[in-house]
Amino acid sequence: MIFITRRERFNAAHRLFKTEYTDEQNMMVFGKCSNPNWHGHNYELFVTLKGEIDPETGFLVNLKALSKLIREKIIQKIDHKNINLEVDFMKDRMASTENLSIAVWEELVTPISQLGATLHCVKICESENNFVEYYG
Amino acid sequence: MIFITRRERFNAAHRLFKTEYTDEQNMMVFGKCSNPNWHGHNYELFVTLKGEIDPETGFLVNLKALSKLIREKIIQKIDHKNINLEVDFMKDRMASTENLSIAVWEELVTPISQLGATLHCVKICESENNFVEYYG
Amino acid sequence: MIFITRRERFNAAHRLFKTEYTDEQNMMVFGKCSNPNWHGHNYELFVTLKGEIDPETGFLVNLKALSKLIREKIIQKIDHKNINLEVDFMKDRMASTENLSIAVWEELVTPISQLGATLHCVKICESENNFVEYYG
Amino acid sequence: MIFITRRERFNAAHRLFKTEYTDEQNMMVFGKCSNPNWHGHNYELFVTLKGEIDPETGFLVNLKALSKLIREKIIQKIDHKNINLEVDFMKDRMASTENLSIAVWEELVTPISQLGATLHCVKICESENNFVEYYG
Amino acid sequence: MIFITRRERFNAAHRLFKTEYTDEQNMMVFGKCSNPNWHGHNYELFVTLKGEIDPETGFLVNLKALSKLIREKIIQKIDHKNINLEVDFMKDRMASTENLSIAVWEELVTPISQLGATLHCVKICESENNFVEYYG
Amino acid sequence: MIFITRRERFNAAHRLFKTEYTDEQNMMVFGKCSNPNWHGHNYELFVTLKGEIDPETGFLVNLKALSKLIREKIIQKIDHKNINLEVDFMKDRMASTENLSIAVWEELVTPISQLGATLHCVKICESENNFVEYYG
Numbered sequence: 001m002i003f004i005t006r007r008e009r010f011n012a013a014h015r016l017f018k019t020e021y022t023d024e025q026n027m028m029v030f031g032k033c034s035n036p037n038w039h040g041h042n043y044e045l046f047v048t049l050k051g052e053i054d055p056e057t058g059f060l061v062n063l064k065a066l067s068k069l070i071r072e073k074i075i076q077k078i079d080h081k082n083i084n085l086e087v088d089f090m091k092d093r094m095a096s097t098e099n100l101s102i103a104v105w106e107e108l109v110t111p112i113s114q115l116g117a118t119l120h121c122v123k124i125c126e127s128e129n130n131f132v133e134y135y136g
Numbered sequence: 137m138i139f140i141t142r143r144e145r146f147n148a149a150h151r152l153f154k155t156e157y158t159d160e161q162n163m164m165v166f167g168k169c170s171n172p173n174w175h176g177h178n179y180e181l182f183v184t185l186k187g188e189i190d191p192e193t194g195f196l197v198n199l200k201a202l203s204k205l206i207r208e209k210i211i212q213k214i215d216h217k218n219i220n221l222e223v224d225f226m227k228d229r230m231a232s233t234e235n236l237s238i239a240v241w242e243e244l245v246t247p248i249s250q251l252g253a254t255l256h257c258v259k260i261c262e263s264e265n266n267f268v269e270y271y272g
Numbered sequence: 273m274i275f276i277t278r279r280e281r282f283n284a285a286h287r288l289f290k291t292e293y294t295d296e297q298n299m300m301v302f303g304k305c306s307n308p309n310w311h312g313h314n315y316e317l318f319v320t321l322k323g324e325i326d327p328e329t330g331f332l333v334n335l336k337a338l339s340k341l342i343r344e345k346i347i348q349k350i351d352h353k354n355i356n357l358e359v360d361f362m363k364d365r366m367a368s369t370e371n372l373s374i375a376v377w378e379e380l381v382t383p384i385s386q387l388g389a390t391l392h393c394v395k396i397c398e399s400e401n402n403f404v405e406y407y408g
Numbered sequence: 409m410i411f412i413t414r415r416e417r418f419n420a421a422h423r424l425f426k427t428e429y430t431d432e433q434n435m436m437v438f439g440k441c442s443n444p445n446w447h448g449h450n451y452e453l454f455v456t457l458k459g460e461i462d463p464e465t466g467f468l469v470n471l472k473a474l475s476k477l478i479r480e481k482i483i484q485k486i487d488h489k490n491i492n493l494e495v496d497f498m499k500d501r502m503a504s505t506e507n508l509s510i511a512v513w514e515e516l517v518t519p520i521s522q523l524g525a526t527l528h529c530v531k532i533c534e535s536e537n538n539f540v541e542y543y544g
Numbered sequence: 545m546i547f548i549t550r551r552e553r554f555n556a557a558h559r560l561f562k563t564e565y566t567d568e569q570n571m572m573v574f575g576k577c578s579n580p581n582w583h584g585h586n587y588e589l590f591v592t593l594k595g596e597i598d599p600e601t602g603f604l605v606n607l608k609a610l611s612k613l614i615r616e617k618i619i620q621k622i623d624h625k626n627i628n629l630e631v632d633f634m635k636d637r638m639a640s641t642e643n644l645s646i647a648v649w650e651e652l653v654t655p656i657s658q659l660g661a662t663l664h665c666v667k668i669c670e671s672e673n674n675f676v677e678y679y680g
Numbered sequence: 681m682i683f684i685t686r687r688e689r690f691n692a693a694h695r696l697f698k699t700e701y702t703d704e705q706n707m708m709v710f711g712k713c714s715n716p717n718w719h720g721h722n723y724e725l726f727v728t729l730k731g732e733i734d735p736e737t738g739f740l741v742n743l744k745a746l747s748k749l750i751r752e753k754i755i756q757k758i759d760h761k762n763i764n765l766e767v768d769f770m771k772d773r774m775a776s777t778e779n780l781s782i783a784v785w786e787e788l789v790t791p792i793s794q795l796g797a798t799l800h801c802v803k804i805c806e807s808e809n810n811f812v813e814y815y816g
Contacts (some may be wrong), residue, residue, distance in 0.1 A: 002506050003541040011148040011263065013174040016330070029329065031336060037218035038149040040176005042263055048541075053510075057437065058502025063538055064439060072512070082173035094330025098274050102325075127147065127178055131358055133320075134276040137780050152602070167608060184813075191784075193709065194696070194774025199810055200711060230602025234546050237611065238597075242769040266607055269547040269592075283807065285718040288466070301465065302474060304417025309762035310693040312720005354717035370410050374461075375724055399691065399722055402471055405411040405456075406692040419671065421557040421582040445626035446557040448584005450671055453652035535555065535586055556780075557693050560738070573737065575744060638738025674743055677728075678681040 003120060004060045004134040005048040008070050008078035012087075013040040014095040020079035036124040038082065047108060061115045069115065073107045084116065097126045109136065139256060140196045141184040144206050146215035148223075149176040150231040174218065180261040181210065183244060187253035197251045205251065209243045233262045238271040245272065275392060276332045280342050282351035284359075285312040286367040310354065316397040317346065319380060322341040325387035333387045341387065345379045369398045373406040383408065411528060412468045415458040416478050418487035420495075421448040422503040446490065452533040453482065455516060459525035469523045477523065480517045505534045509542040517544065547664060547665040549592040552614050552662040554623035556631075557584040557588045589618065590651060590671040595661035601664065605659045613659065617651045641670045653680070682738045683800060685728040688750050690759035692767075693720040693725045694775040718762065724805040725754065728789060731797035741795045749795065753787045781814040789816065 011043045013036040026034035033039070047070055051060050078087050079110050083095045089107050105122045112119045126133040151174050152166040162170035168176070183206055187196050214223050219231045227244050229235045241258045248255045261267040287310050288302040298306035304310070305398050319342055323332050350359050355367045365371045377394045384391045398402040426439040434442035441447070455478055463489050486495050496516050501507045512539045513530045520527045527541050533539040560574040564652050579585035588661050591614055595604050629641045633651050637643045649666045656663045659674070669675040695718050696710040713719070727750055731740050758767050763775045769787050773779045785802045787806035792799045805811040 001543070002509065003543075005539050005541070007537040009263075011175050011177055013176040018328075032216035035216050035218070035222075037221050038174050038176065039216040039218070040149040040174065041145050041147055042178040053504075053506050056426075058504035058507045060506055060540075067537075080168035080171050080175040082171070082175070085173050085279035086171075092386055098276065098323075098325050099330045101274065127145075128530065129279045129339075131277050132332075133277070135275075136273070137815070138781065139815075140778065140811070141811050143809040154600075187778075191780050192698075194776035194779045196778055196812075203809075232597075232602035234548065234597050234604055235602045239547065265551045265611075267549050268604075269549070271545070271547075281807075283719050283721055285720040290464075302758035307760050307762070307766075309765050310718050310720065311691050311760040312693040312718065313691055314722040352712035352715050352719040354715070354719070357717050358715075368461075370412065370461050370468055371466045373410065383492035399689075401415040401475075401715070403413050404468075405413070407409070407411075417671075419583050419585055420648050421584040440624035443624050443626070443630075445629050446582050446584065447555050447624040447626070448557040448582065449555055450586040488576035488583040490579070490583070493581050494579075535553075562736075640733075640738035641749070642684065642733050642736045642740055645682065673687040673747075675685050676740075679681070679683075 002053055002060050003048055003050045004063070004066075004117075005046050005121075006063060006066050006070060008045050008047070008067065008075050010043050010045065010075050011040065012078050012081050012083050013038040014019060014083040016094065016096060017037070018094075020117070022100065033098040041126050045070070046121070046125075047104075047113060048113075048121040049115075049117040049125070050120040054116075066112075069111050070108070073111060074104055083107055093121055097111045097124050097130065097132045098134075100124055101132045105134050105136060137186055138196050138200075138251075139184055139186045140199070141182050141257075142202050142206060144145070144181050144183070144197060144211050146179050146181065146211050147176065148179060148214050148217050148219050149174040151175070152160065152231060159164055169229075177262050178233075181240065181260040182257070183207070183255070184257040184259070185248060185251075185253040186256040188260075190252075197253045200252060202248075205247050206251045207210040209247060210240055231269075233260050233266070233268045234270075236260055241270050241272060273322055274325055274332050275320055275322045276335070276338075276389075277318050277334070277393075278338050278342060280317050280319070280333060280339065282315050282317065282347050284315060284350050284353050284355050285310040286355035288366065288368060290296070290366075294317045298349070310356075313354065313398050317342070317376065318393070318395040318397075319376075319384075319391070320393040320395070321384060321387075321389040322392040333389045337387060338384075341383055345383060346376055349382050352401070369396050369404040370406075372396055377406050377408060409458055410461055410527075411458045412471070412474075413454050413529075414471060414474050414478060416453050416455070416475065416483050416488040418444065418453065418483050419448065420451060420489050420491050422491040423447070426502075426503060429523040435445040449534050453478070453512065454533075455505050455512075455520075455527070455529040456529040456531070457520060457523075462524070469525045472506050473516070473523060474520075477519050478516070478529055482512055482520060498529055505532050505538070505540045506542075509540045512544060513542050519520050545594055546597055546604050546651070547592055547660075548600050548607070548610075549590050549665075550614060552589050552611065554585060554586065554587050554589065554619050556622050556625050556627050557582040558627035559583070560636075560638065560640060578633045585670050589614070589648065589668075590665070591648075591656075591663070591666040592665040592667070593656060593659075593661040593674050594664040598660075605661045609659055610656075613655050616650070617655060618648055640666050641674070641676045642678075644668055645676045646677060649678050649680060681726055682733055682740050682802060683730045683731055684746075684797075685726050685801075686743060686746050686750060688725050688727070688747065688755050690723050690725065690755050691720065692723060692758050692761050692763050693718040694763035695719070696774065696776060698774075721806050724803075725750070725784065726785075726801070726803040727784075727792075728800070728801040728803070729792060729797040732801040734796070741797045745795060746792075749791055750788070751816070753791060754784055777804050777812045778814075779808070780804055781812045785814050
């Protein structure tokens with residue numbers, strides 16, 4: 001069993017808030033992250049796969065295929081986008097990094113299994129001080 | 137003559153566009169950076185000062201005073217904000233990193249001179265691949 | 273189950289030595305880390321929590337509350353301090369990164385459970401080449 | 409149980425290819441990584457050990473001894489070398505990062521046990537976007 | 545006058561040696577960097593431009609155009625290549641980072657002037673400990 | 681004219697204070713940096729040289745010789761030391777990063793000229809947020 005990780009990056013706007021709350025309530029619960037005019041981040045996404053090495057290639061999976069898959073399924077949909085308004089896999093979810101990690105997992109788990117490996121971890125870094133990991 | 141640099145960070149949303157353009161024209165000139173729903177970045181701001189060392193303290197300036205000044209004049213106004221809509225010193229300016237660097241310079245040059253040093257450079261990193269420097 | 277990590281930083285002096293040893297014996301066992309005049313590091317502390325996402329907020333825990341807790345319990349007691357002489361939770365312990373990781377765990381495990389999450393890992397980086405992880 | 413990690417670095421040339429394939433076939437399967445004239449990387453190697461803290465020293469293992477061991481067993485054999493042609497422990501293996509991680513594990517697992525700890529993980533970063541982990 | 549920098553990366557093999565020298569002489573002068581079987585690096589290339597901001601766009605130059613130009617003129621010719629054997633603009637030059645920086649400058653200075661800016665600096669990082677800068 | 685930079689690292693303890701001041705006065709002027717029990721840092725030292733490339737070697741200077749020189753003149757005297765008490769070239773100087781940069785310059789300027797290059801800049805990073813540059 002070997003583990004391989006690919007990093008991809010995206011820049012996006014988001015806002016933490018509940019529509020049931022007033023702006024004041026949102027500010028109380030979510031602080032400056034609830035700014036109605038949005039803010040944003042340079043997100044780093046680390047996708048870790050596990051499985052057996054293919055003796056023919058020495059690879060777990062072809063990293064170009066993995067990178068292409070992550071870009072198609074995730075990056076193209078979220079890069080330079082508004083996570084709350086424009087990202088289909090985040091519809092009706094609070095735009096927290098926790099929920100984003102789970103949503104990315106759900107988008108990737110099946111296509112990655114078709115590459116011949118198992119999705120092990122989705123890690124998203126929102127800043128140099130904060131990151132989230134999800135293992136399914 | 138000695139040079140000292142302080143890094144501060146902020147997260148903000150922005151959009152590159154001209155109101156005179158249609159969304160299609162903006163997309164043609166500014167690409168995905170013109171997304172009408174905004175996107176965002178973790179910006180890094182490096183402020184470099186130059187001057188003589190105070191023989192009493194061994195400092196060019198007190199870094200706590202410098203950090204406090206940058207936070208008051210810049211970070212509090214831009215962190216978790218929308219650069220196009222909410223940042224007074226970016227009003228009526230295209231929200232490019234180039235213009236942002238100049239605007240930050242203009243906000244800081246006088247208060248830094250009151251700390252007893254000269255502003256030498258404002259550097260803003262928009263991503264790990266892109267940064268701008270302005271020397272006045 | 274989701275995992276979230278917060279990084280905090282502190283700068284401190286320390287020394288590796290045993291009072292039962294002479295300076296020569298300490299030098300033999302601990303090398304330059306035993307310098308009687310101390311040396312120091314920029315430490316990075318990564319605190320990882322695990323638990324269920326609160327559906328109300330989309331958070332595992334509020335990161336501001338977590339940061340405040342780590343600063344109160346750890347950073348304020350150790351930042352710009354001498355680990356051997358001044359840090360209550362390191363009293364009577366060899367000031368190694370291994371022991372420091374365990375001591376930080378012991379300080380944090382109960383207050384973090386009161387935030388509604390479980391402490392999963394304390395990771396301390398002493399330099400870009402060395403780090404320690406403790407999982408309880 | 410505590411975990412300690414030491415980072416060491418090496419620069420090496422390599423090529424991904426199968427001698428049974430023509431250059432065209434190799435290009436199709438391995439892309440530009442199969443360039444017959446080689447390419448290279450700044451590799452980062454992270455070696456993680458686990459075990460009990462020695463109450464005498466506060467250490468899991470002496471990091472100087474660990475660093476010396478990694479340099480003797482791995483770095484001296486691979487740094488500024490051609491992985492395909494010159495590294496004994498990679499003989500007859502495809503020079504992928506996956507295989508390299510396993511080979512490094514096999515070189516280190518016994519000597520590390522003689523330091524009084526257990527090898528837990530070998531992690532090799534080939535670039536800032538790709539890394540492999542092997543846990544035995 | 546504003547300065548903007550774009551980072552691009554490439555992985556390549558090289559060797560420092562003089563054909564007039566024996567392998568022993570090369571080893572004496574260039575050390576392990578003269579290994580006849582090559583070694584390699586993850587190079588980072590920082591290209592800095594200076595000029596006036598276009599008031600229409602707020603840009604010095606369009607960074608996508610700059611990135612495309614650097615990739616066409618430099619990255620496609622050197623990434624996953626052998627610098628000594630395969631890179632036309634390094635023909636008959638010692639493959640040192642110093643010479644590489646000058647050669648990259650020479651390749652870029654004219655096309656960058658056609659973007660409407662002036663090439664200010666080529667910086668190449670060979671490792672986390674060594675880098676070269678050339679200002680023409 | 682080409683510029684080459686070598687990074688070296690050291691870990692040291694220090695304290696900012698004036699012997700003429702009481703501890704209370706020192707605390708008022710220097711804050712927690714004046715802690716009488718010391719604190720410390722992982723310092724990064726960047727030494728930049730300028731000069732002409734030697735056509736024989738393609739080098740400005742041999743980086744091994746430069747690294748050896750910096751280690752002999754600076755790192756061996758300051759690594760794992762107390763800057764206030766044990767570093768000869770900092771005797772009778774306030775242990776600020778500004779003064780340290782000038783002292784390192786003074787130690788290096790003559791021996792570097794004997795390598796056949798000119799010292800251009802000494803840069804010292806005290807933390808990820810603060811650094812000082814001195815150009816003589």
